[in-house]
Amino acid sequence: MRSASCLNPLVRLSPRSGFVSTTTTSSSSVRSVAPSHLQLGARRYSRRSTWSSSSTSLPLQLPRLRFPSSASSHLGNSGSFSSSTSFRSFSSTPFTTMVKREPSDRVLTRSSINPAVLKAEYAVRGKIPLRAEELREQLESGDDHKLPFDQVVSCNIGNPQQLDQKPLTYLRQRPGGDSSRSTIAPSAYRAPTATDPSFSDFSQTHSTTLAALTEYPILIDSPEASALFPKDVLARAKKLVEEVGSVGAYSHSMGVPAIRKRIAKFIEERDGYPSSPDKIYITAGASGGVSNLLQVLVASAEDGVLIPIPQYPLYTAALALNSARAVPYYLDESNAWSLDMDDVRNNVQKAREDGTVLKAMVVINPGNPTGNCLSRENMNDILKVCYEEKLVLMADEVYQDNIYHKNRPFISFKKALKDLGAPYSDNVELVSFHSISKGQTGECGRRGGYFELCNFAPEAEEEIYKLASIQLCPSLGGQIGVDVLVCPPKEGEASYAQWIEEREGIAKTLKERSEILHKAFNELEGVECNDAEGALYLFPTVHLPPKAIEAAKKANLAPDAFYCLELLQATGICVVPGSGFGQKEGTFHFRTTFLAPGTDKFAKRLQQFHEGFMKQYRD
Numbered sequence: 001m002r003s004a005s006c007l008n009p010l011v012r013l014s015p016r017s018g019f020v021s022t023t024t025t026s027s028s029s030v031r032s033v034a035p036s037h038l039q040l041g042a043r044r045y046s047r048r049s050t051w052s053s054s055s056t057s058l059p060l061q062l063p064r065l066r067f068p069s070s071a072s073s074h075l076g077n078s079g080s081f082s083s084s085t086s087f088r089s090f091s092s093t094p095f096t097t098m099v100k101r102e103p104s105d106r107v108l109t110r111s112s113i114n115p116a117v118l119k120a121e122y123a124v125r126g127k128i129p130l131r132a133e134e135l136r137e138q139l140e141s142g143d144d145h146k147l148p149f150d151q152v153v154s155c156n157i158g159n160p161q162q163l164d165q166k167p168l169t170y171l172r173q174r175p176g177g178d179s180s181r182s183t184i185a186p187s188a189y190r191a192p193t194a195t196d197p198s199f200s201d202f203s204q205t206h207s208t209t210l211a212a213l214t215e216y217p218i219l220i221d222s223p224e225a226s227a228l229f230p231k232d233v234l235a236r237a238k239k240l241v242e243e244v245g246s247v248g249a250y251s252h253s254m255g256v257p258a259i260r261k262r263i264a265k266f267i268e269e270r271d272g273y274p275s276s277p278d279k280i281y282i283t284a285g286a287s288g289g290v291s292n293l294l295q296v297l298v299a300s301a302e303d304g305v306l307i308p309i310p311q312y313p314l315y316t317a318a319l320a321l322n323s324a325r326a327v328p329y330y331l332d333e334s335n336a337w338s339l340d341m342d343d344v345r346n347n348v349q350k351a352r353e354d355g356t357v358l359k360a361m362v363v364i365n366p367g368n369p370t371g372n373c374l375s376r377e378n379m380n381d382i383l384k385v386c387y388e389e390k391l392v393l394m395a396d397e398v399y400q401d402n403i404y405h406k407n408r409p410f411i412s413f414k415k416a417l418k419d420l421g422a423p424y425s426d427n428v429e430l431v432s433f434h435s436i437s438k439g440q441t442g443e444c445g446r447r448g449g450y451f452e453l454c455n456f457a458p459e460a461e462e463e464i465y466k467l468a469s470i471q472l473c474p475s476l477g478g479q480i481g482v483d484v485l486v487c488p489p490k491e492g493e494a495s496y497a498q499w500i501e502e503r504e505g506i507a508k509t510l511k512e513r514s515e516i517l518h519k520a521f522n523e524l525e526g527v528e529c530n531d532a533e534g535a536l537y538l539f540p541t542v543h544l545p546p547k548a549i550e551a552a553k554k555a556n557l558a559p560d561a562f563y564c565l566e567l568l569q570a571t572g573i574c575v576v577p578g579s580g581f582g583q584k585e586g587t588f589h590f591r592t593t594f595l596a597p598g599t600d601k602f603a604k605r606l607q608q609f610h611e612g613f614m615k616q617y618r619d
Contacts, residue, residue, distance in 0.1 A: 007463050008299045008322075117321065128564050129156050132574040149572035153602065155592040156574045211446075211480055213237035214247050230494035240480060247476035253469040255282025255450070256476075259483045263450055266486035271415035279453045281464070282474045282482055286398045286435040289451040291318050292467050293431055296460070297359045297392060298324035304356035306347065306391070308339075310539065310581035310589070312368045327351045327358065330584060333541065336530055337372035341381045348389055360392040361385070366399040366410065366534025369581050369591035371514075373408040373533040379416040383424055392429045398449070399535040401439030404511045408533045414454060430454040436481040438536065448478030448485070513594040514538065520603035524610050536595060539578065542588050548617035560588035566613060571605045 136152045138145050210233055213219050220238050243258040244251065254260060260277035267275035283289035294305070294315075304325035307315045316326045329344045331337040351358055363382055365374045374382075386393045395413040403410050414432055418425050435449035453461060489495040514532040521529040521540045529540035544552075544559050552562035560577035567590075568574050578589025596602055 007460060008296055126576075126580060128561065128568060128576065129154070129574060131565065132156070132568055132572075135568070135572065147572070148570060149605075152568075152572045152574060153596050154574050155596055155602075156576045157593070210237055210240075210484065211477060214240050214244065214476075214480055217241045232489060232493040232495050240483065244476060244480070247480070249476075251473045251476060251479065253465070253471070253473050254280070255474055255482075256479055259479055260450075262483060262487045263452075267412075267414065267452060271412055271418065273415065273418045275414075275452065279456075279461075280450055281453075281468055282448070282450045282479050284447040284449070284474050284478060285437055286396065286433040286449040286451070287314055288447075288474070289431075289433050289449060290314060290394070290396070291321075292464070292471075293394060293451070294318045294322055294324070294360075296464055296467060298322045299359075300357070301325075302355055302357050304351055304358050305394075306344070306351075306358065306361040308362065308364060308367075310369050310578065310583055310591075311362070312364060312396070313580060315362055316582075325351075325356050327356060328582060331367070331370060331372070333370075333530065333584075333587075336533070337367055337370040337539075338375065339378050339382065341378075341385065344382075344385060348385070358389065358391060360394055362394045362396065363413070364396040365413070366402060368396075368399065368535050369537045369539045369576075369578075371530070371532035371535045371537050371539065373403065373405070373410065375408070376411060376416065379411065379413060380420060383413070383417055383420055383428055386428050387424050392431065395430060395432045397432055398435040398438045400434065402507075402510065402536055403534045404507075404514060405533045410534065414452065417454065427455060429456050431456075434485075436478070436485050439485075443481050446478050446481045447475055448481035450482055510536070510594060513596075513599040516599045517592070517594050517603055520607060524607060525614050527610070532594070536593050537591050538594060539581075539589050539591050542590065544588050545614065545617040545619060547619060548613070551617065560590055563588070563613065564590050567606070567609055570609050570612075573602065573606060573609075 132152050132154065135147065139147060139150065139152065213229075213233075214237055217237075219225060220234055220241065225234055244256050257277065259282065260280045263280050263282075264275040264277045281289060281292075283292070291314075297303070297305070298319070301323045302325070304327040305315070305319055306327050306329055307319075309328040309330050311328075319326045327347060329339070329347045332340050332343075348358060361382070363374070365379075366372065367374075383393065385391070393413060397410075397412060400410045400412070412432060413430055417428055417430055431451050431453055433449065433451045436443045436446060437449070453464070456464075489499045517538055518529055518531045521527050521538065526543035526545075527540050528543075529538055532538055542560065542563060544563060548562065549559045552559040555562055557565065558577060558579040560579050564575050564577045573592075575590045575592040578587070578591065581589075581591060583589055
């Protein structure tokens, strides 16, 4: 995998840093057709938009443009523009006939849409969640909704703040006063400046955040600020403004250098091994990084990636979008969702016999949707397989702060790899992902995450950088969220005690909710459920009666999807069928988060539904 020949050729052939010489025929300046904001190599982009009329270097290697033969009279012998071509000549003949089109005559239809997009599926936001949104709208339409419930509970997705997990105060720092008392309409007001008489009232009646201080830096040095905010929050905001500049400007394509340095320090302190900011990319959540890496990795329709089953649907969807193959390996439900390495090796061999060129292996730890945490032995076996089979290891570690069992702590694959020593530690290509969306932070909508590269060839890193530069940069708001994730308040600082109290409170609540649901599931007829060692989910098995399976077939639904849809329409509880994650043939599951408040009531409603469902379809 260290050779550029293994990379996606579409990535390798797209323009990258370098210069091409062109000669102009006019004595006047020529305006660049290259986007002036594109950042190439390690250099900052140039704001200059014109070049001299003599031999000139364009800051972008432009592709040669090809046109059909009907345009040949305007082109040079090569089929590309000659230096004397007049652009005006292409529009010199006016259109004389208007083609009539029917309203139904659309260019973009299912028959013309990219088939890779049509193939991609994402069950977490699939048909059942869409039905949940319809029911939510029905509830909001008025009292006469005629539904047997008064609330839709979205347990289909790990979205903590949607289900009332409170934002951490340090990131969402709130001064004195009650923001709910404000009578100012958000769309109608101008925020006062620090010198306005109304500034003090404004500050005391609006929730103001560390993020907001970077959005509106005048607040930091206002006379009232020291009375409204802890000293460490003000100092942190001031430092971020100095490092980031305007949050409305592009940053470095890899992310703000100072923030990447703090990510590297966080990784070093966590694992006990060096980390370089030059190997770290800040991304729009972990999902953005996963999509980018897969785009670089897969080079043809024969390329494949090993993914766990059950799996997070991002991976099959991203592989489908890249017209690549998802090669499953099955987690062992009877052994706490651990990996059976013989099964992994057998699947590698079978895939290669089928003509698949395996490029990588995905591991999700802690597990989604399974909630398992891998043992050190399992992790070492995975690393050895990746070494022997020459696979890039993609370690999805976004739930590393959601750990509920002291006897199964989180260990990063970076640490496990380095602990193994040579020859593994210097050869296995590892990319590790983390995010602000999960853990006690729960800032899904802020879209912040990062990945770290280990043992990648320089030529591969160049292409990964190029892909990041094409996307310009990750959101500055997300980058600031990542900064708080990896560099929280320190002991002795004003915000430290509250930070610890809030994080421990969230962790304790999640553990309690998972235990309540785990117990409730295992008391249901035909239901078995492993407990959650980590992450935010339970993934129970449901043994469905034959009559229910037959009813599902008549409804053209997978049996577990039929169960989940019936659950939703009877209780308002939205969960995701196991068929959306993949499962062993003949088994049926569903995934639920344990984020929702009122877990006892939630469990009771589910229990009542399940008893009625089993009674209805029992033989």
